[in-house]
Amino acid sequence: MLENFTGLDVREDADTLHEECGVFGIWAPDRDVARLTCFALRALQHRGQESAGIAVGNGSTVLVRKDLGLVAEVFSDYDLGAMPGKLAVGHVRYGTSGARSWEAAQPHLSTIDDVIIALAHNGTLVNSDHLRAELDRVGVRFRSNTDSEVAAKLIGFFTGHEHRIIKGIRHTMNLIEGGYAMALARENALYAFRDPHGIRPLVLGELPAREDGTGAGWVVASETCAFDIVGARFVREIEPGEIIRISEDGLVSEPGTQARATHNCIFEEVYFSRPDSIVDGSSVYSMRYNMGRQLAREAPVDADLVIGVPDSGLPPAEGFAAELGLKFGEGLIKNRYVARTFIQPTQEMRQMGVRLKLNALRDNVEGKRIVMVDDSIVRGTTSKQIVRMLKDAGAKEVHVRINCPEVKWPCFYGIDTDVQAQLISATKNVEEVCQFIEADSLAFLSLEGLESCVPKVGWCKACYNGEYPVEVPPAFAAGKFVEGFKPVSLYPPTDGATRSIDEELQVEVQ
Ligand SMILES: O=P(O)(O)OC[C@H]1O[C@H](OP(=O)(O)OP(=O)(O)O)[C@H](O)[C@@H]1O
Numbered sequence: 001m002l003e004n005f006t007g008l009d010v011r012e013d014a015d016t017l018h019e020e021c022g023v024f025g026i027w028a029p030d031r032d033v034a035r036l037t038c039f040a041l042r043a044l045q046h047r048g049q050e051s052a053g054i055a056v057g058n059g060s061t062v063l064v065r066k067d068l069g070l071v072a073e074v075f076s077d078y079d080l081g082a083m084p085g086k087l088a089v090g091h092v093r094y095g096t097s098g099a100r101s102w103e104a105a106q107p108h109l110s111t112i113d114d115v116i117i118a119l120a121h122n123g124t125l126v127n128s129d130h131l132r133a134e135l136d137r138v139g140v141r142f143r144s145n146t147d148s149e150v151a152a153k154l155i156g157f158f159t160g161h162e163h164r165i166i167k168g169i170r171h172t173m174n175l176i177e178g179g180y181a182m183a184l185a186r187e188n189a190l191y192a193f194r195d196p197h198g199i200r201p202l203v204l205g206e207l208p209a210r211e212d213g214t215g216a217g218w219v220v221a222s223e224t225c226a227f228d229i230v231g232a233r234f235v236r237e238i239e240p241g242e243i244i245r246i247s248e249d250g251l252v253s254e255p256g257t258q259a260r261a262t263h264n265c266i267f268e269e270v271y272f273s274r275p276d277s278i279v280d281g282s283s284v285y286s287m288r289y290n291m292g293r294q295l296a297r298e299a300p301v302d303a304d305l306v307i308g309v310p311d312s313g314l315p316p317a318e319g320f321a322a323e324l325g326l327k328f329g330e331g332l333i334k335n336r337y338v339a340r341t342f343i344q345p346t347q348e349m350r351q352m353g354v355r356l357k358l359n360a361l362r363d364n365v366e367g368k369r370i371v372m373v374d375d376s377i378v379r380g381t382t383s384k385q386i387v388r389m390l391k392d393a394g395a396k397e398v399h400v401r402i403n404c405p406e407v408k409w410p411c412f413y414g415i416d417t418d419v420q421a422q423l424i425s426a427t428k429n430v431e432e433v434c435q436f437i438e439a440d441s442l443a444f445l446s447l448e449g450l451e452s453c454v455p456k457v458g459w460c461k462a463c464y465n466g467e468y469p470v471e472v473p474p475a476f477a478a479g480k481f482v483e484g485f486k487p488v489s490l491y492p493p494t495d496g497a498t499r500s501i502d503e504e505l506q507v508e509v510q
């Protein structure tokens with residue numbers, strides 16, 4: 001069955017904004033680490049539905065199980081029972097680099113003599129082609145064509161020379177550019193590290209001991225919602241450029257690479273993160289609610305009912321209605337058993353995909369002037385389908401309100417929107433998009449309005465304003481921008497971006 005998928009890249013067929021990836025790591029020698037990782041991955045399932053994997057360190061080696069499919073499809077009770085260990089890392093994938101294949105599923109392995117390491121990565125590395133060629137030159141072989149495997153093999157390569165994994169990670173962090181939040185397992189230690197701009201999120205939590213004093217441990221995850229499910233307490237964010245190492249010796253924070261200006265992905269707040277997660281000290285739910293209120297102040301409209309597009313459009317719709325004193329209610333019912341994985345690659349089936357997932361609630365919308373709030377318009381497929389659905393169900397007017405600005409620029413740091421021509425707002429203005437989705441009116445939240453609803457940390461906003469914190473190498477960007485669009489690089493590339501492996505081996509790391 002797997003062979004049907006191997007090497008088949010279906011990302012071109014994707015028709016809505018897809019998530020990125022979720023990573024998790026746990027150090028808890030007297031807990032069932034594989035099962036706890038499986039629970040955590042289920043909490044992070046919204047971040048990626050293509051494949052799932054768990055690697056367990058059991059003191060003497062690393063065991064991995066990964067496959068295409070949802071977490072519940074990949075891991076049986078039997079599988080989890082066969083993976084006892086002290087620590088584990090887990091991953092759910094929506095690929096941004098390489099095929100949607102078994103080989104591209106994570107964690108990726110690398111061996112250094114008799115030591116095995118397993119790496120889980122959320123993000124995209126913009127210079128992985130150069131680094132792959134470098135590894136290729138020195139005889140390193142790959143099983144997949146993903147950027148994440150390049151990182152795993154780089155760590156393995158440098159560790160082979162330096163004989164310490166921490167040094168292997170540091171050399172790798174010197175070279176890789178882009179967005180990354182990574183968790184790495186070896187047989188007796190867990191590592192977690194994050195890109196120097198903090199583009200992709202990674203948080204640290206603590207597992208409290210049981211009443212008898214056993215069971216204490218540490219966890220790392222893309223989002224805090226994964227902590228709640230395993231009973232862990234949020235401790236702090238993993239800092240940009242930091243490496244955390246957890247072993248019998250406890251938790252140690254080590255410098256990885258020089259932190260640069262913080263640029264957390266603002267789209268996490270808008271769409272990717274679950275509303276019950278806490279990001280930068282604020283609840284995602286409350287930030288989205290406030291985005292809805294701000295949107296209502298910026299683009300008010302009189303209506304009989306405000307509805308949200310499930311799931312991420314619900315909190316801002318509630319805020320929008322509250323701000324204007326309008327009625328908030330359900331207008332769309334979501335079939336929670338439909339996974340995008342099953343959406344087929346023809347236009348007819350794509351459209352059916354939205355209908356499979358959502359249906360209009362005629363009782364509530366018939367004869368009414370509706371405000372429909374969603375988090376974003378990317379390619380425009382979802383909004384167009386839903387507006388039609390609401391009108392077919394008898395809505396008199398449908399006013400669309402979007403709680404982020406127009407997505408005009410491609411993302412190269414972990415989201416699969418790296419081709420600008422696919423973004424409807426890159427080539428159409430608000431009025432034209434409104435016509436395309438056949439709405440009665442359309443408005444987007446301003447960038448200033450969005451920023452007023454999130455904490456005052458540094459943000460990556462490149463998909464809205466074209467200002468990229470990490471320079472995208474010309475070869476990687478080739479053909480990805482619409483003619484006439486000139487991205488701005490906020491900083492020059494680092495020295496490591498184009499360095500060869502031989503040159504990096506001359507660099508002293510601690
Ligand atoms: O303009 P489009 O290209 O259609 O993309 C935008 C839509 O994609 C996302 O929803 P998605 O269906 O991916 O997931 P969700 O159910 O989590 O909202 C997002 O919430 C928008 O609804």
Ligand SMILES: NC(=O)CC[C@H](N)C(=O)O
Nearest residue numbers: 020021095096097122123
């Ligand atoms: N969405 C992601 O974070 C993907 C991670 C990695 N670039 C991959 O394609 O596997």
Ligand code: SF4
Nearest residue numbers: 265267411460462463
């Ligand atoms: S470009 Fe947009 S989606 Fe990509 S990391 Fe930056 S803010 Fe996030």
Ligand SMILES: [Mg+2]
Nearest residue numbers: 309310311312
């Ligand atoms: Mg949606």
